[in-house]
Amino acid sequence: MIKVDNLSYSFPQKDLYNKISFTLEDGQHCAFIGTSGSGKSTLLNILMDPERYMFEGKLEISSNCRIGYVSQFSQLDKTKEITVFEYIGEEFIKLQNEITSICTEMETSSDIDSLLEKYQQALDAFHAIGGEDFESNMNKQLTLANLSKHEDLPVSKLSGGEFKLIQVIKEMLTGPDLMIMDEPDVFLDFENLDSLKNLINSHKGSMLVITHNRYLLNHCFNKIIHLENRLLQEFDGRYIDYNFSLLQSKIELQELAIADTEEIERNEILIDNLRFISTIHTEASRGKSLNARIKIQERLEARRIKAPFVDIKQPEINFITNNVLGETIALKVKDYNVAFDDILLENVNFELKSTDKVALIGSNGTGKTTLLREIFKNNHDSIEINECVKMAFLSQLQGEMLNESDTVMEEFFNVGFKTYDEIGSYLLNYGFDEEIIHQKIGSLSGGEKNILQLAKISAGKADLLLLDEPTSHLDTYSQIALEKAIENYNGAILMISHDFYSIVNCMDYVLIIEDKTIRKMSMRKFRKMIYAGHFDRDYLETEQKKKAVETKIELALKDTDFALAKVLSEELEELIKLL
Structure with a gap:
């Protein structure tokens, strides 16, 4: 469906991507995650309209790929007096009217050939959006979203959350090969969030969704794309398993990084000693030994463990109060x-x-x-x-x-x-x-x-x-x-x-x-x-136990107690199985 190979892109004031690559296959539901400001929305924009952007690398999208899109910023137009059915079925109604109009014109026109061509084009477009079953499919989607009684309701009477679900349904019903959504969950209440989960899981086509919502991440996706520190990592599987693999990587990489640091420090001491000796003894062999040791140090520094996906930028939020009130x-x-x-x-x-x-x-x-x-x-x-x-x-x-x-x-x-x-x-x-x-x-x-x-x-x-x-x-x-x-x-x-x-x-x-x-x-x-x-029963309690074990692992890593961190990760794995 999509293949991105070694793509790089920068704003004038900021580098966003450095040779990132990923694929999205037919039928995959992919969550696109990463820290705020890392360029997720920009990458979606590049995928939808590559001609507008000067990027390096290759971007391949199937030539016949039809894309549906739901923006995080779309607002409800309170002035537009149309019903939910008229909003969702805009394209369907337009094509239906066009076909009816062509048929009426054919009854009196002598130019049948050109009208037949127009008729076939309109009919093909009608079939492409599932026109024959459009109304029944719409009713199924509205029921799935707990909005079955809203079909004849004016769009202006919807809440913001209900309108977001209506937008999702509208895009899904046009039958896109790829559904792209940018934070569709923002501001949804509990019931609407559950409805969005149902809609995502019912969709048969491919999906690429930016979301930070932990409920959706844990229940809707079978592939993860993670953008961090200008690099990208893809993972086939659930978000909860991806998070666990990240934590395991962190344990292993920090252990290796400490070993690297110790070796570099030992080598630095040897270089300092050789420098001191070479100032006293001026033989050529002393200089060669020093240069050889410096080259070793350069190789050690070059291979030092770099882990962009475990060194994640997290703000240190700290709310402070003057606390002069006491208990009142x-x-x-x-x-x-x-x-x-x-x-x-x-x-x-x-x-x-x-x-x-x-x-x-x-x-x-x-x-x-x-x-x-x-x-x-x-x-x-x-x-x-x-x-x-x-x-x-x-x-x-x-x-x-x-x-x-x-x-x-x-x-x-x-x-x-x-x-x-x-x-x-x-x-x-x-x-x-x-x-x-x-x-x-x-x-x-x-x-x-x-x-x-x-x-x-x-x-x-x-x-x-x-x-x-x-x-x-x-x-x-x-x-x-x-x-x-x-x-x-x-x-x-x-x-x-x-x-x-x-x-x-x-x-x-x-x-x-x-x-x-x-x-x-x-x-x-x-x-x-x-x-x-x-x-399911006890889900949130298990989530809290999981969080507590993850916190213990973080503390163990701070103390460089890797043996304890590995034991705790086994405990964490058992909790994840319960989820």
């Missing part, structure tokens, strides 16, 4: 109501203590973001913020909290940093090196912008963090770093999230929106609810 109430919401065309929320009551970490969950379009914004604005009679509390807000709309015309550097002068060196040193911990901090924020990837928001929040030392989908666009390594930061934070957090891994790993309890109000739910009940809809 940070936020109180009493008899809160909000309505637009319809009532969204009514009679909402809850409070947050100064160290509570709480997830706000509910279906798309139920008012979660509206409530979070109202709390941040703090000008509503039903919302009371402790006067000592300093708040920070992470927005889904990244341009709301970041000035996209600023450079990364300029943005942090506005936060209170005084010098370039101070900003550069701070941002290095978040994965922003010198080539990035002088870029315009608007040129960054979605994941980089979210990490930038997290860096700004951390620098502000707030006591109450209001986080609206903070894991969206983040790669899995950054998601794990965020979870660690939340666990270590001493302030209060109210977080909108559809990522049940982050909720289970970090939150004290859940506030769930149901029937236009909010009720408190314990983590135990939340787990049971998630199991019922998404997982």
Whole structure:
């Protein structure tokens, strides 16, 4: 289906790929992963429109390959008054009308030959998208996505998550040979995410999907392409097995790297001794010995273990609070109501203590973001913020909290940093090196912008963090770093999230929106609810045990205890079998 061979590509300010190669075969469902800003979306753009890009290397795509595409940025057009059926069936309806029109024209025209040719072309296009079975296939897909009652609903009435699923269905039903999707899971609620999983797994053609969603990664793909440090690695198999192979490689390579380093250090001592001796004894043989030893050192340095896929860039997120509140109430919401065309929320009551970490969950379009914004604005009679509390807000709309015309550097002068060196040193911990901090924020990837928001929040030392989908666009390594930061934070957090891994790993309890109000739910009940809809029994507990063993392996590697790391990796392998 696709063959990429030794492809290299650069922006003026950044090298993206260095001689990367991979293949995608007919019927494979491939997850495309890598750290934020590594160039995943750009590579998809090159595949879809290679003529626009000046790249080196070879790119082969089957000549008859039809590509379907779902963008991460496509927005619902609230002004377009068409139904779900009319939106999904746009191409089908157009061809059907064209065929009918040609048939009508043939009844009175004398130019039958040209009309027959047009008729055949339209009929071929109709067959190509499965026109005979289009309506029944559409109904099957809508049922699979739990949207069977939405066929006659105006598109403008859909939630953002529902519209994303409708886009996926529309592209799938045209029968593409290759389906390309760029983070189709962003902002989907739990039920819609499950529907997306069903749609992906039901698709018979090839797929190339950028995703950082751990649920989809673990349940949908049989091939992994990993882009990291300008290089690419492909793996035939499940994501969970790929992660395990990465960890095993890390254990082996770090052991070899330490042996290499020790040998290089020993050789350095010999070179120093030979240099000292050659200053006292000037015989030619001394110089030859020194030169020979230097060449050995150069060979040792050249062969030193390089492991781009185990040396993964992970931000060091660190939320800090002045922590002057002690144990008190940070936020109180009493008899809160909000309505637009319809009532969204009514009679909402809850409070947050100064160290509570709480997830706000509910279906798309139920008012979660509206409530979070109202709390941040703090000008509503039903919302009371402790006067000592300093708040920070992470927005889904990244341009709301970041000035996209600023450079990364300029943005942090506005936060209170005084010098370039101070900003550069701070941002290095978040994965922003010198080539990035002088870029315009608007040129960054979605994941980089979210990490930038997290860096700004951390620098502000707030006591109450209001986080609206903070894991969206983040790669899995950054998601794990965020979870660690939340666990270590001493302030209060109210977080909108559809990522049940982050909720289970970090939150004290859940506030769930149901029937236009909010009720408190314990983590135990939340787990049971998630199991019922998404997982086999004990899945998340096994996931947490897996994470705990992985953490122990990382600590063993820090202590260079490779024997313990190998024993733990065997324990990890047994847990993976349960998943």
